[in-house]
Amino acid sequence: MVDxxxxxTPIVSVMGxxxxxxxxxxxKIRGSSVAAGEAGAITQHIGAxxxxxxxxxxxxxxxSLRERFVVPGLLFIDTPGHHAFTSLRSRGGALAxxxxxxxxxxxxxxxxxxxxxxxxxxxxxxxxVVANKIDRIHGWNPVPNASFLVSYNKxxxxxxxxxxxxxxxxIGELFNIGFNADRYDRIKDFxxxxxxxxxxxHTGEGISDVxxxxxxxxxxxxxANLQYDASGxxxxxxLEVKEERGLGTTVDLILYxxxxxxxxxxxxxxxxxxxxxxxxxxxxxxxxxxxxxxEKFQQVDKVIAAVGIKISxxxxxxxxxxxxxxxxxxxxxxxxxKDIKQEVDAVHIDTDTMGITIKADTIGSLxxxxxxxxxxxxxxxxxxVGDITHRDIVEVSAIExxxxxxxxxxxxxxxxxxxxKAQLSNIKLFVNDVIYRLIDDYKDWIxxxxx
Ligand code: GDP
Ligand code: MG
Numbered sequence: 001m002v003d004x005x006x007x008x009t010p011i012v013s014v015m016g017x018x019x020x021x022x023x024x025x026x027x028k029i030r031g032s033s034v035a036a037g038e039a040g041a042i043t044q045h046i047g048a049x050x051x052x053x054x055x056x057x058x059x060x061x062x063x064s065l066r067e068r069f070v071v072p073g074l075l076f077i078d079t080p081g082h083h084a085f086t087s088l089r090s091r092g093g094a095l096a097x098x099x100x101x102x103x104x105x106x107x108x109x110x111x112x113x114x115x116x117x118x119x120x121x122x123x124x125x126x127x128x129v130v131a132n133k134i135d136r137i138h139g140w141n142p143v144p145n146a147s148f149l150v151s152y153n154k155x156x157x158x159x160x161x162x163x164x165x166x167x168x169x170x171i172g173e174l175f176n177i178g179f180n181a182d183r184y185d186r187i188k189d190f191x192x193x194x195x196x197x198x199x200x201x202h203t204g205e206g207i208s209d210v211x212x213x214x215x216x217x218x219x220x221x222x223x224a225n226l227q228y229d230a231s232g233x234x235x236x237x238x239l240e241v242k243e244e245r246g247l248g249t250t251v252d253l254i255l256y257x258x259x260x261x262x263x264x265x266x267x268x269x270x271x272x273x274x275x276x277x278x279x280x281x282x283x284x285x286x287x288x289x290x291x292x293x294x295e296k297f298q299q300v301d302k303v304i305a306a307v308g309i310k311i312s313x314x315x316x317x318x319x320x321x322x323x324x325x326x327x328x329x330x331x332x333x334x335x336x337x338k339d340i341k342q343e344v345d346a347v348h349i350d351t352d353t354m355g356i357t358i359k360a361d362t363i364g365s366l367x368x369x370x371x372x373x374x375x376x377x378x379x380x381x382x383x384x385v386g387d388i389t390h391r392d393i394v395e396v397s398a399i400e401x402x403x404x405x406x407x408x409x410x411x412x413x414x415x416x417x418x419x420x421k422a423q424l425s426n427i428k429l430f431v432n433d434v435i436y437r438l439i440d441d442y443k444d445w446i447x448x449x450x451x
């Protein structure tokens with residue numbers, strides 16, 4: 001029997017193609033949980049939302065479920081802006097314990113849907129697929145917040161049939177990329193079959209089913225991974241590095257193991273030597289009830305995993321999104337500095353050898369790009385984090401071999417003066433927010449050059 005006290009909240013990432021409904025789904029989960037009221041409030045974190053088990057169970061309308069599940073709830077990550085899920089790593093794998101892949105049932109799979117699934121496959125992260133926007137099916141008669149099956153059974157036969165057809169297209173596309181999948185209620189063994197749940201982020205239909213399946217996956221696959229030492233040294237992943245008025249440079253992070261306290265010595269990744277500093281303040285969002293307050297954040301002295309928080313500390317300039325952050329003591333600090341440096345160096349390449357130059361928005365997305373390029377045996381001269389600058393263009397245009405006079409950017413912008421410079425130079429630029437598109441475009445271009 002697992003000790004309930006030592007199971008942390010599973011971290012859930014919401015992935016999928018832009019506009020397929022990720023934000024709407026999270027808002028609905030948040031909104032209806034707020035409405036669920038008495039069962040205990042949801043907690044807003046920095047970059048994440050926590051839904052306690054009591055709220056989920058109430059939402060599913062079956063309080064007896066409470067006994068079946070030992071996880072304390074679910075922590076949904078609001079993946080910031082354009083950041084790929086790839087940037088959210090923890091030691092040796094994905095930061096998220098579970099994922100939801102959102103696909104618009106009317107549009108089917110798109111490049112980022114496929115990319116999300118490939119990432120989940122690589123990290124072996126358990127996930128569910130939601131076939132969203134069923135309310136847009138012609139003739140759909142919504143039953144707000146109902147379980148999918150309740151709602152489905154109330155639809156006219158031709159509407160059911162249309163949904164079934166669209167649904168099997170999704171199943172077919174999953175099969176094409178190597179996943180066995182079926183409707184969630186027909187699955188006996190979630191180990192070998194991916195559950196697909198038709199939902200609407202607008203009407204709330206099917207959302208209780210999503211929460212139930214996630215809890216089931218957490219229970220089945222994660223119990224051992226979720227055990228942690230609440231009083232151990234904190235371990236986190238940096239989500240974002242941000243300037244805040246009055247606070248200077250701050251970092252937003254997800255603490256996924258142990259404890260973090262004000263005054264703790266921490267080590268975090270940068271492109272040079274890892275940063276060593278002391279936590280000045282731990283900040284959480286102010287509760288909605290205190291919305292009138294001038295201050296955006298509220299200070300706390302101590303937090304325990306899993307939480308999303310912001311910290312302020314001296315010397316955070318140069319901190320890198322996607323890198324680890326760990327609490328250190330006089331005994332452990334040397335080893336931690338070495339480990340973090342190694343982890344960043346494994347990705348950040350700078351050599352004299354011949355190859356292409358690549359840039360990505362975070363250390364995690366850079367790592368994913370480096371891995372894919374290595375698989376294709378494409379040589380890399382330099383791999384760095386950040387937007388494409390004037391200096392990058394100058395450097396790359398000095399390379400004489402045309403096949404290496406190439407700059408590949410993943411999830412980055414081309415800064416205005418760099419754009420001008422690039423137009424005047426002979427370098428080849430590839431910029432995209434889908435990795436395999438970048439690789440395909442590069443390979444196509446190489447083929448063209450040969451002809
Ligand atoms: P994201 O880019 O994946 O976060 O997508 P959003 O949540 O921002 O949704 C994109 C658009 O689709 C918005 O206009 C939403 O209102 C709409 N949308 C999202 N979910 C649904 C749904 O279930 N039904 C309908 N009809 N529209 C939806
Ligand atoms: Mg969104």
